[in-house]
Amino acid sequence: MMKIAVIGGTGVYDSSWLASSQELRVETPYGPVEIIQGQVNQKGDAVYFLNRHGTHHQIPPHLVNYRANIWALKHVGVERIMATAAVGSLNVAMPPGSVVLCDQFLDFTKSRVSTFFEGGPQGVVHTDMTEPYCPHIRKVIYQQAVTRGYPTINGGCYVATEGPRFETPAEIRAFRLLGGDVVGMTSVPEVILARELGLCYSTLALVTNYAAGISPHHLTHQEVLDLMAQNMTYLKQLIVTSIPL
Numbered sequence: 656m657m658k659i660a661v662i663g664g665t666g667v668y669d670s671s672w673l674a675s676s677q678e679l680r681v682e683t684p685y686g687p688v689e690i691i692q693g694q695v696n697q698k699g700d701a702v703y704f705l706n707r708h709g710t711h712h713q714i715p716p717h718l719v720n721y722r723a724n725i726w727a728l729k730h731v732g733v734e735r736i737m738a739t740a741a742v743g744s745l746n747v748a749m750p751p752g753s754v755v756l757c758d759q760f761l762d763f764t765k766s767r768v769s770t771f772f773e774g775g776p777q778g779v780v781h782t783d784m785t786e787p788y789c790p791h792i793r794k795v796i797y798q799q800a801v802t803r804g805y806p807t808i809n810g811g812c813y814v815a816t817e818g819p820r821f822e823t824p825a826e827i828r829a830f831r832l833l834g835g836d837v838v839g840m841t842s843v844p845e846v847i848l849a850r851e852l853g854l855c856y857s858t859l860a861l862v863t864n865y866a867a868g869i870s871p872h873h874l875t876h877q878e879v880l881d882l883m884a885q886n887m888t889y890l891k892q893l894i895v896t897s898i899p900l
C-alpha cells in the first residue's frame with residue numbers, strides 16, 4: 656500500500672479530515688518531528704500529515720527544519736508528498752484563488768541548508784533537478800481539478816525567496832523577467848531534499864495575492880491567511896480526492 660504525505664503550509668493546520676488518526680513522534684538526526692498518521696478512504700491508504708510551520712504557525716519559513724521533516728517522512732516509508740504553499744502571483748494568468756501545480760523553481764534563498772549530502776561518509780552527491788516536481792502527481796491532481804472544475808494550472812515556476820519579509824516590487828519585476836510565475840518562501844529546500852531521498856514531491860501553490868508592485872495595495876500576512884481560509888475547502892478536496900495518487 657502506497658504511503659502518502661501531505662505537508663500543510665500556511666493556513667493548512669487542521670488534520671480533522673484524517674480518520675483513525677494518531678500522533679507519531681519521529682526522532683531524526685536533525686531533531687524530532689511530529690506527524691499525524693491517518694486515512695482518507697476505505698481502502699486504507701496511509702496518509703501522513705505534517706505541519707510545516709507548526710500547529711500554531713510558530714515557525715517562520717527560514718527556520719523550518721526542512722531536513723528533519725523530509726527525513727522523517729522517508730523514515731516512516733512515505734513515497735509521495737503533496738505539499739501546500741501560499742504564494743504571491745507574478746503572472747496575471749494565475750490570479751488569487753487559483754492553484755498552481757509547480758513544475759520548476761528558481762532558488763533565491765540565502766541561509767538554508769539545502770542538502771543531506773555534506774561530504775564525509777555520505778560522499779558528494781549531485782542530484783538531478785531536471786524535473787524537480789513529480790509529473791505523475793501533477794497529472795493526477797490536475798485531472799481531479801478539471802473533473803471538479805477547480806481553477807488549477809498545470810505547470811508554473813516557483814520563485815523561492817528567503818523571507819520572512821515580502822519582496823520589493825523591483826525584485827518581483829526581476830523574477831518575472833527570469834521566468835518566475837509565483838513567489839513563496841518554502842518550496843526550496845523542501846523539493847530539493849525530497850528529490851535527494853528519491854521521493855516523488857509536488858507543490859500545490861495556492862495564489863493568495865498578486866505580488867508586491869502588481870498588487871494595488873501593500874501586502875499583509877492577514878490577507879494571505881484570509882485567502883487561504885476562503886479556498887481551504889476546495890484545496891483539501893483536491894488533495895483528498897487525488898489519493899491514492
Ligand code: HPA
Nearest residue numbers: 741742743838839840866
Ligand atoms: N511573497 C512571498 N511569499 C508569499 C506571498 C508573496 O507575495 N504570498 C504568500 N506567500
